[in-house]
Amino acid sequence: MSPLVTVVVVNWNGLSLLRRCLPAVLVQRGVPYEVIVVDNGSHDGSPEWLQRLSATLAASPRAPSLRILAGKQNVGFAAGNNLAIREAEAPFVATLNNDAMPEPGWLAALVAAAESDPGVGSCASQMVFASSPDVVNSAGIAIDRAGIAWDREVGSVRHRPDPPTEVFGASAGAALYRRAMLEDVGLFAESFFMYLEDVDLAWRARLRHWKCTYAPAAVVRHLHSASAQEGSRFKLWHLGRNKLTVIARCLPGPQLLRYGGAIIGYDLAATLLALTARHDSSGLRGRWAALRRWRELAIERRHIQSRRTAAWDDVSAWIEPVPTPAMVWRRFRHLREVLAGV
Template identity: 40%
Template sequence: MPSVTADDKSTPTVSVIIVSYESGSTLERCLAGLKAQTFTDFEILLVDNASTDGAPQAAVAADPSIRFLEPGSNLGFAAGNNLAVRSARGRWLALLNPDAYPEPGWLAALMDGVARHPDVESFASLQTSADDPGVLDGAGDNMTSAGIPFRGGYGRKLPTNLPEGEVFSACGAAMLIDRALFTELGGFDERFFCYCEDVDLGYRLRLTGRTTLLLPAARVAHVGSA
């Protein structure tokens, strides 16, 4: 069983989970974005999927409050997140890729959505391209009638006023979900080593009659495949 460093026993509102594998400098920038958040009632759980670049260890050395999990092998994205969820203390889980850079108001916008939509338990962020903030990286995940998943608006110009609205599922690069719901659904299906585990989770969520809401005010810049 992997150990979890940092012994703060407080119960935060949000558990931010980052699964890192050879993330290099992107992880440092991601964590810097979390340090700049205007909403501060959160913990960070960092899973190192047997990286060799030393980036996760350097991050924990710089910030000992990070709860660090080292499973000893590359579990993949789905299993890495599931592992961290079992140690999470927050009611809400904010899943964040190490190459996703949150704007300072990211968590505040997500929690504002929680307050305004008490019947919703899953939220998608607005993802812009890390290379061009005027281009969409994704506005939630969607699925064609043939069952092919795709990121909403990927590669298109960022609209001036993108409204809140229901999407098929949240992209796992930057999403918020109620921890009890995530657990009820069985977490990510670990047969999806990496990619599409988020769409599968969203599909199972929809089968329970629940919905996922896109919150355009909750923004991250996403590199993708880093």
């Protein structure tokens, strides 16, 4: 039977993570699927372990197939996923972090949510903290008119397996994408390398009238920032660069002018906070790297905006208002408290 879903896992020196992730993937039931692991030039024994696992699965007629795409260098999360998506032929593609362990029924719940409406281009999982599985890590992507994106419902009590609800976008750490949507709006932007590539894709999908639903029955346990440590300079640099890149590429012109003051104000505040409180210029340097690409960004923006079919009212229904400074501070403090407690 041809696979309905291709599950993609991108790995770089994550053997200890793969040993937990893949066994949880390979016991999924209810839908025919295959697994593609993209190894980004690991040197920790991951390629050898994957080859042995693939041979074991090939000897079992009931096991899903495991394909390995082995690269010589780390091309990043975005490009790694794209390699597998281009290789796959299934109608749906599920992306999964190597530090995430799906619970039984995860894949079937995502597919059921997607098949309920042909206009659904992506589905978000309920990601819970592996160390505190009763606490939500992400219930999809939320975004406001100041250009700030965050994980919905982070820190809340684990949700019941209620029917799916519509949200702005899906976290690519555990998401399902309809191939027709990816063919329409394009794959992950490889220039992002990693971080916020899913926000960029969610924006492009919304601009083309594709919906995203959140399936609380599709649960994944996530080792938060296990692949790239929380607060690392690497992560802060990419977040700084990619945040400006998303805004420059995706926010329509009238809204960019209308909310530009709030976007600049909050971004300056975040940069100054990092410089003064953390004595870290990584985010500033990342933003400067984005600004230096203004010519390329202008070309990318023209292409994305020229293909927009959705009215702003349809898109804005899923975008939060410009927050007050107190709201942003409470959100930031809440996140720190949640991460400190898991």
